[in-house]
Amino acid sequence: MQGNIASAEGALAAGCNFFAGYPITPSTEIAEHMAARLPKRKGACFIQMEDEIASMAAIIGAAWTGARAMTATSGPGFSLMMENIGYAVMSETPCVIVNVQRGGPSTGQPTMAAQGDMMQVRFGSHGDYSIIALCPSSVQECFDLTAKAFNLADQFRTPVFLMADEVIGHMRERIDLPDEVMVIRPRPLPEGVLPFTPVDNGVPGFASFGTGRRIPVTGLTHNEQGYPDTTNPARHESLVRRLVSKIEDARHEIADFQVVNEDAAFIFVCYGAPVRTVQEVVDRRRVPDTGYLKLRIVWPFPEKLLQRFTNVRAFIVPEMNLGMISREIERHVQVPVIPIGKIGGELHTPEELIEAVHFAGGDA
Amino acid sequence: MRHEVRFSGFGGQGIILSAVILGRAAAIYDQKYAVQTQVYGPEARGGASMSAVIIDDEPILYPKVRNPDIFVIMSQQGFEKYGRNTRKDAMMLLDSDLVYDRPSCRWIGIPATGTAKKELGREIVANIIMLGALTGATTVVSEEALEKAILDSVPKGTEDLNIRAMKRGHELGKEDRKQ
Secondary structure, three states, rough: HHHHHHHHHHHHHOOEEEEOOOOOOOHHHHHHHHHHHHHHHHEEEEEEOHHHHHHHHHHHHHHHHOOOEEEOOOHHHHHHHHHHHHHHHHHHOOOEEEEEEEOOOOOOOOEEEEOOOOHHHHHOOOOOOOEEEEEOOOHHHHHHHHHHHHHHHHHHOOOEEEEEEEHHOOOEEEEOOOOOOOOOOEEEEOOOOOOEEEEEEEEEEEEOOOOOOOOOOOOOOOOOOOOOOOOOHOOOOOOOHHHHHHHHOOOOOOOOEEEEEOOOEEEEEEEOHHHHHHHHHHHOOOOOOEEEEOOOOOEEHHHHHHHHHHOOOOOEEEEEEOOOHHHHHOOOOOOEEEEEEEOOOOOHHHHHHHHHHHHHHHHO | OOEEEEEEEOOOOOHHHHHHHHHHHHHHOOOOOEEEEOOOOOOOOOEEEEEEEEEEOOOOOOOEEEEEEEEOOHHHHHHHHHHHHOOOOOOOEEOOOOOOOOOEEEEEEEEEHHHHOOOOOOHHHHHHHHHHHHHOOOOOOHHHHHHHHHHHHHHOOOHHHHHHHHHHHHHHHHHOOOO
């Protein structure tokens, strides 16, 4: 199965019943597959929208009707979605956005792989906020992490992003489809509690439209009833601090990662397609004294994980960008962080990573 | 045993589908590991097309083909791009109706397009002839697995045509290899 199809299947397994999108390379297979599959499901809906601005708006609307809603895009479409992503953050709308990353900026390299949107996903919309971003490094993880994204979106009432890349999206591998996937829906909004009063670790309950509760939904700074209240500094501060902390405070609890050779001197930190090259180098023992931290959830960034590597002499961070997550790591550690940024559309080769270990002072 | 198989030809010949079928045969019916990738350019029909499959008994970590040991080449342009500097012990199947050059490695000419047209009446199954030839000339996948994977992948109503193409290819792949 292809990575993109696995993402679509993971969404369907998680009960996704609404997809709105505008096809764009290299994510198109997701929209194609959802267009073929969703109309056959009772109560489910696929809409091809006029653009990505509308696609994002449509999934927000659908989510407020109680749907499990998703869209899929790549860089240029992702840029267009930014305004409404902010709206989803502010209105605490659970939804899933898949970005199969390609070379940018602008229309860039439609058919080539990149990880250049890793900062955009974190900071691309205006204002202070936080989100959750997952990165698959296999076709199996395209399935598993897309399904998981829906649960995190509902659990935290936030947009959740599957930040795939062209390598993984278009690769075909065998996968094992589970009989069923775990489904976590939002906590219901308790009787007598206001719609934006946090009920559990900063997250409010959720009542969709048509269930009897009156819920104003706005992108303006609002009170716990949902009504705009835009000039009260304390109101704004407490709301935005809660939007950030409901996610950041959970960053170690939701961390999803794999550690190999914790005691090694040279530790790769990786996510997405470069994980595969790191595994080739470390798991196959192509170079001694190396290990890795593979992140399946990159944002919120679980910086405590970096402290496990007590013998580390350097962190090596291969990314298909000019160094994005490497800087996040640098903020948290005392040892050298060596970014191996590669752009142009091709995955790092094993030789390039071995050379990086030598550069860091590792033995041949 | 790890095999890296490179397919190349022009868009419309089913170069990518060939790799998908081969990968499916190995991963699902031969119980091996397989990863399929392609050069995913904006080429329209008629442009150069390339795809690849890695088949291994162990999990495949690095997913890109580095140094193929098996080539299936279905156009002169594909040969020029991917077939010239192969490793010496590689095996190349080429469509002898469409590729004029010959490589320095071992090779077998398969008149796939001509056979598809003259014997089977449909040029479009030339890629399936090449896949059949692969099972005749190498042990990269079993004939049984390939047959099942072909049946999974071709449109309804064309099963018989495609299986005949595969079997004819198998015979051609087994024939005298010194040309």
